[in-house]
Amino acid sequence: MTLSNLDIINECDSFPYPYTDPALYNASLSTYYTLRIPDCNHDLGYMLPSVATVFDNVPNWSLDHDARTLTLTAGTNASERSAAVHQTLLALRQTGHFKVLDKWRDELYGVYGPGRELLFSVERSASPLFGIVTYGVHMNAYVRGKDGELKIWVPRRARTKQTYGGMLDNCVAGGIAVGETALECLVRECAEEASLPEDIVRERVKSVGCVTYFHIRTEKAGGETGLMQPECQYVYDIELPEDVVPKPGDDEVEEFYLWGVEEVREALGKGEFKPNCGLVMVDYFVRMGELNAENEGDLIEICARLHRRLEFPTL
Template sequence: MSWILESIRIRPRNLVDQMTWPEFWVLDRETRTLTLEHGTDFAMRTDLFRDTLEAAIESAKVDVLPKWTKEMFPLYSADGQHILDMDGIGLDAFGVVNFAVHMIGFVRADSTTKYWVPSRAKTKLSYPDMLDNTVEGSLATGEKPIDCMVRECEEELCLDPSYTQSNLKACGTISYSMDQTDSGHVGCQHQVQYLYELEFTQDIIPKIGDGEVGEVSLMTLDEVRAALAGGEFKLNCAMTWLAFLIRNGHITAENESDLVEICSRLHRKHDLFIV
């Protein structure tokens, strides 16, 4: 498996120099390629890549790797081949596309619609205490988006899976790049979100579940928009809200001159150059 170094999009030269490359890697600086030898099958490639990340962490020289997530995510080639699985610690550093599910939940009361907006727990490693989408989570290897969304709703806000399953509305996808990582380093995250909406009945009150959420409160659309303008939302959640506002006619060509540019940046095509 060869990895073209141009695809290591977070400060590639610094990353390559900081990494400890075990003997099963061949680094060719002239052709800017990194080749994994001996990785003849899926399981072996997965094991060798974990060994590579462990070596980098133990060397204590790599400043773009956060803590182990203990969650495995798929790495796909540009033609869609599932090459290996890696711990989430390596996603941003190696420019791997992260697939996630994001849901905006709302409740109608009289003529008013309000939105359930959580704040992230103060103990979160990334963006602690910032505002979030109602529920979000990364898609683990082998997990279907709808199953991930139902699971995350139960874990984060204690929602009944049968209610979630019956009332979720799928709203397509967005794909985009950001110029910093979750750990705050300059770089480029590549993300694809499967989008959902969920209408809550007035008797369903979210409860704090697995500790990912600090608190959750109802906000009007104007309050959400003000919070977005004030930079109070986690960056990728702002993308979800932009898509929501466009999808529901709150951002239009008549009130936003950059609508075409915004839409194009919410639908990027990500290619990872692996052969």
């Protein structure tokens, strides 16, 4: 069965919506615990009860079963809160409580407040436990042949990668560490993942907005299932000259293909893309006019779903 473009979005943006699925949405919200800090009247993430209850009686955390909140009580600034979170996560990693922590990355993601201020940072592999918003960059690289035909660079992820091994990806993608800007992250990842020279990237890359979605992790992601991942990806396009060829720069990519639109759409339809990369590719096809009002009946829903308004403060 061929996946529709909306199916591809559904696979990535899988958290229910209050308008279209109020029963499931309300059931979800009445089950989850929310991550909080004192004196900030905003939910910072949604947590499974099975995850939140692990923090019961852990120093620096306060669990309220009636309000279904997990509050980080330590610290009065980002540095103190971050240290407390780090200490807890190191301990949880040692005790082997959560499978996702086996993929410890030694990279910090930021959690932001309503004024976009950094509240604290979290080890990357732990972010789905807290259900916090994470940020990344995704870049579509394409070539215009002499006949004007559009060709798209599509990497295949290394089969040895722990998450989504062997699946197709966007040309370059990566997570934004705390303190890094989106563009710095992109330039770094272009060198690491695709061996693209910094000067070519800076000269040619074009920011084209961002996509936001709310993913519920499945077994494909590895680790616990059902964890919540609201994400924001800053999206960039780059038109490359025909003689600039992306090459794997680390062990994350097996091979780059240069495919026409039809080949990419076929692979999308077969579900060969990592879910959020499939979503970014659909966004690219919308912006390039390949998907339009005349040929895509779901266009309005697709455009809305590519830009979900998240329930949490964002960067």
